Amino acid sequence: MRISAASFPLGRAAALLALAATACTAPRGITTSGKVTPQGEFRLAYNQGFNVGSAPLSKAGSAVKTAASQLGSQAARGDTVRYSGAVSNLQTAALAYLLDPLQPTADLSIRYGVVPRLDVGYKYAFGSHVFDTQYQLLGPTGSVENPDRDAAGGTTYASIGLQYAIQRAALPNLSFLTDVNNLLGISASRHDVLIPLTVSQSFGPEESIGAISYGAVYAHSWVSYGFTPSNLYNATGGSRLPALPRQSRNFSSYGLFLNLKLGYKYVYVVPAVSLYYQNYGDFTLLDGSTTSLSGVTFIPSLGLQFRIPNLSR
Numbered sequence: 001m002r003i004s005a006a007s008f009p010l011g012r013a014a015a016l017l018a019l020a021a022t023a024c025t026a027p028r029g030i031t032t033s034g035k036v037t038p039q040g041e042f043r044l045a046y047n048q049g050f051n052v053g054s055a056p057l058s059k060a061g062s063a064v065k066t067a068a069s070q071l072g073s074q075a076a077r078g079d080t081v082r083y084s085g086a087v088s089n090l091q092t093a094a095l096a097y098l099l100d101p102l103q104p105t106a107d108l109s110i111r112y113g114v115v116p117r118l119d120v121g122y123k124y125a126f127g128s129h130v131f132d133t134q135y136q137l138l139g140p141t142g143s144v145e146n147p148d149r150d151a152a153g154g155t156t157y158a159s160i161g162l163q164y165a166i167q168r169a170a171l172p173n174l175s176f177l178t179d180v181n182n183l184l185g186i187s188a189s190r191h192d193v194l195i196p197l198t199v200s201q202s203f204g205p206e207e208s209i210g211a212i213s214y215g216a217v218y219a220h221s222w223v224s225y226g227f228t229p230s231n232l233y234n235a236t237g238g239s240r241l242p243a244l245p246r247q248s249r250n251f252s253s254y255g256l257f258l259n260l261k262l263g264y265k266y267v268y269v270v271p272a273v274s275l276y277y278q279n280y281g282d283f284t285l286l287d288g289s290t291t292s293l294s295g296v297t298f299i300p301s302l303g304l305q306f307r308i309p310n311l312s313r
Contacts, residue, residue: 026125026128026130026165026166026167026190026192027047027049027105027107027123027125027128027130027165028051028192028194028217028219028253028255028274028276028297028299029047029049029105029257029272029273029274029299029300029301030196030198030213030215030217030257030259030272030274031045031047031259031270031272031301031303031305032111032134032159032161032196032198032213033157033159033198033200033207033211033213033259033261034136034138034139034156034157034158034159034198034199034200034211034213034215035136035139035157035159035200035202035206035207035211036113036117036118036119036134036135036136036159037111037112037113037119038113038116038141038142038143038206038310039113039114039115039116039141039310040113040310040312041112041113041143041307041308041309041310042110042111042112042307042308043109043110043111043112043305043306043307043308044108044109044110044305044306044308045108045109045110045111045270045303045304045305045306046106046107046108046109046303046304047105047106047107047109047270047272047301047302047303047304048104048105048106048301048302048303049104049105049106049272049299049300049301049302050103050104050105050299050300050301051100051101051102051103051104051105051297051299052102052297052298052299052300053096053099053100053101053102053295053296053297053298054100054295054296054297055096055099055100055280055293055294055295056093056096056097056100056101056102057102058096058295059089059092059093059096059293060093060096060097060176064086064089064090064093064176065176067086067089067090068090068093068176068177068179068180068183069175069176069179071086071087071090071179071183072176072178072179072180072181072182072183073179073182074183074231075182075183075229075230075231075232076179076182078231079231080231080233080237081183081231081232081233082232082233082234082235082236082237083232083233083234083235083241083286083287084235087183087232087286088285088287088289088291090180090183090184091184091227091285091286091291092285092291092293093180094171094177094180094181094184094186095225095283095291095293096293096295097171097172097177098169098170098171098186098188098223098225099223099280099293100278100280100295100297101171101172102172103172105125105299105301106125106126107123107124107125107126107128107130108123108124109121109122109123109124109130110122113310116141117135117136117141118133118134118135118136119133119134120132120133121133121134125165125167127167127168127170128165128166128167129165129166129167130163130164130165131163131164131165132161132162132163132164132194133161133162134159134160134161134162134198135159135160135161136157136158136159137158137159137160138156138157138158138159139155139156139157139158139202140155140206142205142206143206143309143310144205144206144207144208144265144307144309145309145310147205147206147208148206151202151205151206152202152205153202153203153204153205154201154202155201155202155205155206156199156200156201156202157199157200157201157202157207157211158197158198158199158200159197159198160195160196160197160198161194161195161196161197161198162193162194162195163192163193163194163195163196164191164192164193165190165191165192165193165194166189166190166191167189167190167191167192168188168189168190169188169189169190169223169225170188171186182230183229183230183232184227184228184229184232184286185227185228185229185230185243186225186226186227187225187226187228188223188224188225188226189223189224189225190221190222190223190224191221191222192219192220192221192222193219193220193221194217194218194219195217195218195219196215196216196217196257197215197216197217198213198214198215199213199214199215200212200213200214201213203261203262207261208264208265209262209263209264209265210260210261210262210263210268211260211261212258212259212260212261213257213258213259213260213261214256214257214258214259215256215257216254216255216256216257217254217255217256217257217274217276218252218253218254218255219252219253219254219255219276219278220250220251220252220253221250221251221252221253221278222248222249222250223248223249223250223251224246224247224248225246225247225249225283226243226244226245226246226247227243227244227286228243228244229241229243229286232286234287241286241287244284244285244286247283247284249280249281249282249283251278251279251280251281252278252279253276253277253278253297254276254277254278255274255275255276255277255297256274256275257272257273257274257275258272258273259271259272259273260272261305263305265307266306266307266309267304267305267306267307268304268305268306268307269302269303269304269305270301270302270303270304270305271300271301271302271303272300272301272302272303273298273299273300273301274297274298274299274301275296275297275298275299276296276297276299277294277295277296277297278294278295278297279294280292280293280294280295281293
């Protein structure tokens with residue numbers, strides 16, 4: 001079979017988008033600037049990124065992946081699996097991937113300027129629903145077509161935002177995690193609140209040719225999870241382990257971010273990077289023991305933003 005040079009990149013892009021569509025992680029990359037959407041304007045955007053968490057990387061070594069394949073296959077065949085240290089390690093790895101998956105991310109968003117200095121937005125992240133608002137603390141409130149008299153290249157803007165996300169958390173579509181789920185029967189849900197403080201410097205009046213933005217973000221997450229194992233018995237093999245009742249945990253994250261907005265008037269490319277640290281705390285396992293998780297998350301992304309001006313002004 002021949003594959004043309006033109007079709008191969010397209011096929012890879014389609015595969016990447018399909019993988020991103022399985023992601024159920026709320027987007028935490030900050031791609032907005034300190035200037036909110038001017039009143040009456042719309043902004044549409046698509047972002048493609050990658051969530052790189054140190055917690056799953058540290059908990060999913062080759063030994064864990066081998067154990068996942070062996071024990072998951074036994075559970076899928078209906079064979080008895082005895083509880084062991086390997087099963088504890090699989091639970092820890094699964095929780096790490098639920099909390100901070102190593103996978104592509106993608107989202108589509110729309111923003112609207114409600115009044116001067118305030119806009120609202122909705123973002124769909126292929127499984128996550130995100131609602132947010134942003135209030136401008138500093139800088140003029142004009143638009144590209146109607147710039148404020150104080151607006152110029154290099155003007156400083158600042159804003160504070162509030163983002164709420166809800167999602168049904170799921171493991172990424174990786175073969176060894178499918179084996180883990182065959183054994184443990186994992187289910188989870190998650191709610192996240194983010195509060196970014198953004199400062200930006202305009203390129204051209206009213207960010208007509210873009211901006212550089214940077215800042216800090218605080219996030220708080222609420223996670224509910226449970227295990228419903230199949231054919232998993234205690235260490236002696238004498239009795240089947242019951243399901244773990246639904247557990248609830250919450251934790252804080254602290255982050256920094258940087259993004260660029262580059263274009264002209266109506267279309268902009270937005271490369272961005274965000275970095276978070278979080279101590280997830282202690283999580284209960286099927287045998288009643290606990291495991292502790294913490295880590296750093298690195299989120300690079302590349303987006304495309306479209307500005308729809310307010311033609312009535």
